[in-house]
Amino acid sequence: MVYPTLANARATGNKMLAVLIDPDKARRDNLQQLAQYANDGHVDVFLWGGSLVNAPQSAYYLKLLRAHLDSVPVVLFPGSTYQLDPEADAIFLLSLLSGRNSDLLIGRHVQVAGRLKQMQLEIMPTGYLLIDGGRPTSVSYMSNTTPIPADKYGIAAATALAGQQLGMKLIYMDAGSGALNPISPDLIASVRNEIDLPLIIGGGIRTPERAAAALEAGADMIVVGNGLERNSDWLPELAAAVRGVSHRFDLVET
């Protein structure tokens, strides 16, 4: 089960690192290398999903990744209902709370509810918030929604809180894949202070420093996709930065 680990991260300050793989951009050698890093203890969770579903080999690549992993879970982060796959361990069942597109708040969920039940994945109801990352991203375009402006801390915090009140189990704030600017520490801290749920932050995190800044501001798990797609050599350094923040939390606690 993935959720207890996330809840524990929130409770203890044991920070987590997720690597996002876009099935459309997956490459065999990169998947194998990422799996190796994960088996060596550098990755806590893989996320699997993207905006397009062109690649005919997507299901095959997910199987391949699973075959190479010892125990690290794979969570679906679906950009489309076509990305549901029973081969994964769990799913972030996203409601795009920052938008006003009813299809992404409830419509598509209804379409696939029966199918999802049959798959027996661990389902994590997720309040998903898009934050402006300095340039239009695939997800804002494809979802036909406007991200929350990067300096509207109150709106972001109120949106996350509404998600918690509606029964979401976690909040994922995303500047979108390839965002120019990651979500600022001040905005992360504002949301963190308003909710009790695990908080996931992604979009534009391309350096260990950016990862550490998001975690120190209150993220429980960060997500890195784009920055590892072509070159994953820096993953151990990234993982060390994540562990470094957890360690600092330990020192504060003791």
Ligand code: 1GP
């Ligand atoms: C996007 O949060 C993820 O949904 C990851 O973003 O690809 O910019 O790392 P990047």
